[in-house]
Amino acid sequence: TITGAGALEILDSRGRPTVEAHLALSDGTTARASVPSGASTGRHEAVERRDGDPARYGGRGVLGAVEAVNGEIAAALRGMEPQQRTVDQALLALDATADKSRLGANAMLAVSLATARAAAKVAGVPLWRHLAGGGPVSLPMPMVNIVSGGLHAGRQLDFQDFLAIPAGARTYSEALEWVVRLHGAMGTVLAERGLSTLKADEGGYGPRLDDHRAALRLMDDAVARAGLRPGDDVVYALDVAATHFFTGDAYRLDSEGRTLSADALAQYIGDLAAEHPIASVEDPLAEDDWPAWAAFTQRLGDGLQIVGDDLFTTNLARLDRGIAERSANAVLVKMNQIGTISETLDVVARAKEAGFRTVISARSGETEDPALADLAVGTRSGQIKVGSVTGGERLAKYNRLLRIERELGDRAAFAGWGGDG
Ligand code: PGA
Ligand code: ZN
Secondary structure, three states: OEEEEEEEEEEOOOOOEEEEEEEEEOOOOEEEEEOOEOOOOOOOOOOOOOOOOOOOHHHOOOHHHHHHHHHHHHHHHOOOOOOHHHHHHHHHHHHOOOOOOOOOHHHHHHHHHHHHHHHHHHHOOOHHHHHHOOOOOOEOEEEEEEEEOHHHOOOOOOOOEEEEEOOOOOOHHHHHHHHHHHHHHHHHHHHHOOOOOOEOOOOOEOOOOOOHHHHHHHHHHHHHHOOOOEOOOEEEEEEOOHHHHEOOOOEEEHHHOEEEOHHHHHHHHHHHHHHOOEEEEEOOOOOOOHHHHHHHHHHHOOOOEEEEOOOOOOOHHHHHHHHHOOOOOEEEEOHHHHOOHHHHHHHHHHHHHOOOEEEEEOOOEOOOOOHHHHHHHHOOOOEEEEEOOOOHHHHHHHHHHHHHHHHHHHHOOEOOOOOOO
């Protein structure tokens, strides 16, 4: 039985405030969880509650969300069992808004996730096992940021992420070693060319480049430098994050000094995918450009994984629309886009039913909480996207997966490339 809930304001990887929640049970069990925060957020995400007081953290403080946990939420949960659906329902009923703006999705998710941890502890199992129920588990393929642009890198490029998927790796730990080698090789290649090796918000490099093709050529060079084969060992993924350069009726590529229609942008991305081993494209179009998404998927969806992030915002209603309209063939899953664990699990389940692939994703502002590693294993998601391979907040997730891999030993199934369970 839950006897207490509380929260405090902690800092994320950008040094911005976020919420950490604590739960106490009558048997002495305690659990805590913290939540991340995005920069390139979608309009349809659940609302992160911030104080807006310019005197503290430039208005980004979360003392109001903390107070919601300490006050209303604690009062509502006291006496309840740490049962996920029941607790999440109670949170939703208490908030009573469509976008979770009253209590704050940051407050709600922190409590929801702490509930999952508490329940796992009571059952005496790791979080991934608890989330899997009795079902099978597997380790996800990492999709790793190597070069950054967009809102994570001062808009040096319009596309947000150039990522590597170590598609040829046979185990999770081998996949991780390959991408770490590749990330290092990219640093060497950039330095040799006199380009900046400074890192962006997620640990990818943010060099000033002439255009998007230049980033892809750098990827080819770095893969070769790492002793890996592009297209075999490593394939690429783009997070175009097109919402963030959509003007309302066209797509403005500042870095290339041109403006493209949805159709021309699709053509451009298709060309890039023909020139380089690009296997996955996320948010190639803006978050509400539904007809353009369906056209894009019809055109390129056979050979390409097409991932909706801002499009779906881990929202079941939006995913249902995307399934019906064949807007994409994969969904990015971010717990804090929707704000409870139950709703997150429902989105993953629906995606799998529909044959959509799932990519469990971190945010650009992260904490050291590794829960999304457990979520990926427990739901047998095919892929995990944590940003790059630097920074304690990112490594907390990769290292958690290494520990799970070891714990599973011979039973450590690895999704490989394209292997959603
Ligand atoms: P965000 O970026 O966390 O800043 O939203 C991640 C992404 O777009 O996938
Ligand atoms: Zn994205």
